[in-house]
Amino acid sequence: MIHRHWRLIAHPEGTRFDDAIRLEEAPRPDPQDGEVLIRNRWLSLDAGTRMWMTPRTDGYQPPLPLGIVVPGQAMGEVVASRHPGFREGDWVRGFGQWADHSCVRPETSGLTVLDPRIDDIRQHLGALGMNGWTAYAGVAEVGRAQAGETVLVSAAAGSTGLLALQIARNLGCRTAGIAGGAEKCRYLTGTIGVDVAIDRRADDVAARLAALGGVNVYFDNVGGPLLDAVLPQMAHYGRIALCGLIADYEEAGTIVRRFDQILMRRLQVTGFFSPDFAHRGSELTAILRAWLDEGRLTMPFDETAGLENTLAAYARLFTGGNLGKVIVRV
Ligand SMILES: NC(=O)c1ccc[n+]([C@@H]2O[C@H](COP(=O)([O-])OP(=O)(O)OC[C@H]3O[C@@H](n4cnc5c(N)ncnc54)[C@H](OP(=O)(O)O)[C@@H]3O)[C@@H](O)[C@H]2O)c1
Numbered sequence: 001m002i003h004r005h006w007r008l009i010a011h012p013e014g015t016r017f018d019d020a021i022r023l024e025e026a027p028r029p030d031p032q033d034g035e036v037l038i039r040n041r042w043l044s045l046d047a048g049t050r051m052w053m054t055p056r057t058d059g060y061q062p063p064l065p066l067g068i069v070v071p072g073q074a075m076g077e078v079v080a081s082r083h084p085g086f087r088e089g090d091w092v093r094g095f096g097q098w099a100d101h102s103c104v105r106p107e108t109s110g111l112t113v114l115d116p117r118i119d120d121i122r123q124h125l126g127a128l129g130m131n132g133w134t135a136y137a138g139v140a141e142v143g144r145a146q147a148g149e150t151v152l153v154s155a156a157a158g159s160t161g162l163l164a165l166q167i168a169r170n171l172g173c174r175t176a177g178i179a180g181g182a183e184k185c186r187y188l189t190g191t192i193g194v195d196v197a198i199d200r201r202a203d204d205v206a207a208r209l210a211a212l213g214g215v216n217v218y219f220d221n222v223g224g225p226l227l228d229a230v231l232p233q234m235a236h237y238g239r240i241a242l243c244g245l246i247a248d249y250e251e252a253g254t255i256v257r258r259f260d261q262i263l264m265r266r267l268q269v270t271g272f273f274s275p276d277f278a279h280r281g282s283e284l285t286a287i288l289r290a291w292l293d294e295g296r297l298t299m300p301f302d303e304t305a306g307l308e309n310t311l312a313a314y315a316r317l318f319t320g321g322n323l324g325k326v327i328v329r330v
Contacts, residue, residue, distance in 0.1 A: 003028040004307055005069045005099035012053055014250070015315040020053070021070060023308060029103035030080075036111060037080040038092055038102045042303075043310065044073035044125045045326040047158075047221075047317045051249040060273055070098040075114070075125050076330070091116045093124050098310055100330060110278060123292060126299035126325045127163060132288045133281065134243060134274040135163035138219050140171065142241040142272045147172030149216035150235070152209075154226050156197070157184035158317070159299065159325035160243060164219045165194050166297050176212055178205070178226060180320040187323060192298075200226065209233040222247050223254045231258035234265050242271040246318070300324035 002025050012020035031037040049072055052064045064071070074096035078086050083106055086092065094111035096102025104111055114124045126132070139145050151168035155161040156177025165175050165188070176196035177188045185197035198208045206229055209215075214235030220227055224247030234240070248254045262269060277284065291297035302322040304313035307330045316322040 001028040002026070003100035005097055006307075006310060008053060008064055008066055008068050008070050010066065011055055012050075015318050017311040017314060021311060023310075028101055031082045031103055033082050034107075035103055035105055036078055036083050036086045036092070038074065038076045038094075038096060038104065039079045040074040040096060040100060040102055040330045041076040042074070042122060042125055043098055043307075043328040043330060044075070044129060045310070045314050045317060045328065046072065046130070047244060047246050047249070050246075050318065054250060056251075071095060072098050073125065073130060074098075074102050075121075076102070086111065086113065090114075091121065091124075093129065098307075100307060110281075112281070122301055122303075122325075122327065123299060125327055126159065126301065127292050127297050128285050128288050129325075130274050131159045131299075131325065132163055133277050133284045134160055135167050135219075136284050136288065137274065137277045138241040138243050138272060139164050139167045139217070142270050143217035143219060143239045145171055145173050145217045148174070150174045150176060150212055150214065151217045151219065152176045152178070152212065152215045152230065153219040153221070154178045154230075155221035155244070155246060156188055156194070157323050158221065161219070161221055162192065162299065162324060163297070164243075165192060166291075168217070168219075169193060170291055170296050173217075176215070178222075184323055205229055214238070217241065219243060224248055227254075227256060228258045231256070231261040231265075231267075234261065234267055236265050238265060238267050240267060240269040242269060302326045303329055305329045 006021050010020040051059050055063050075093040078090045091114040094109040145151050151173045153161045153164045157179040168175050175194045177194050178198045178200050180201050185199045188194040188197040216235050216238050218240045221244040223245035310328050
């Protein structure tokens with residue numbers, strides 16, 4: 001049987017993914033002993049994958065070798081299993097491939113059987129997926145956000161940022177988000193109930209940040225010039241939960257000019273990585289699931305139909321075209 005997959009053939013430049021990633025037809029993989037074959041229904045497109053596509057060797061994981069089928073989180077149904085923990089028909093999520101099917105070893109792919117009794121099964125890639133754990137760990141544990149404190153989030157209308165803001169709100173914090181565009185800012189204040197939304201494209205960002213009166217926790221998804229703008233607006237003893245550096249994934253070396261403010265304001269800056277929290281997946285999922293069922297957590301989807309349209313969907317993460325979680329319906 002033939003299926004399709006996306007192969008990395010060169011290091012992409014900017015968002016010109018067409019030159020670097022190619023859709024191919026290939027024989028559908030057959031699961032070997034200990035493996036599971038999944039018919040992918042949705043792919044989760046994640047900004048961090050962009051960094052692995054560069055040749056840089058100082059990232060949190062080695063670069064992807066050229067010629068590899070692009071790896072990524074996927075969700076779907078088991079169509080064949082040679083592993084005792086998984087049965088045909090199970091709904092599963094794990095680290096698979098950008099392809100019609102993923103063939104994985106559960107032990108190395110984080111493959112998890114999902115609860116199909118949920119209003120929108122896509123939430124297993126949204127509020128209950130990797131972005132949910134990341135957001136919870138960043139706000140509650142790395143940032144140690146306390147009720148009444150001001151929590152600021154960048155890339156606030158994207159998947160990780162939207163979840164971080166809602167988690168901060170649910171913990172009783174005052175919330176502020178930075179996003180690109182008036183429509184996203186209206187969504188944040190109108191639909192999500194964020195207290196302050198700052199439009200990084202149209203507003204006087206420095207003035208709007210200063211008006212916050214001191215940021216206790218900055219959940220940063222972006223790095224770059226925004227981080228420099230936020231540093232002098234941190235409250236004394238503030239915490240920066242450094243989640244991502246999407247402004248800088250193409251090249252190594254984020255330049256921070258206002259490093260001095262870490263001393264002046266006695267700040268703590270902590271980078272964190274969601275796989276470090278994977279062993280607590282079921283505990284974190286239970287917290288998020290309770291909020292989802294109570295209507296206190298939501299995730300809109302930026303869904304693209306068709307595996308063949310994956311690259312256009314992926315580019316939206318870097319042009320800011322997405323509101324919510326970017327997924328592909330295979
Ligand atoms: N540490 C971890 O374990 C972990 C786990 C998951 C994700 N992350 C990180 O979290 C961040 C968000 O990832 P995501 O997959 O959830 O994507 P996302 O937030 O859904 O989408 C990315 C958003 O980033 C903003 N953006 C893109 N380029 C930018 C630039 N040059 N300057 C400022 N903003 C820019 C855009 O929003 P606006 O145009 O609206 O600003 C865009 O919509 C990434 O940095 C990712 O690597 C880290």
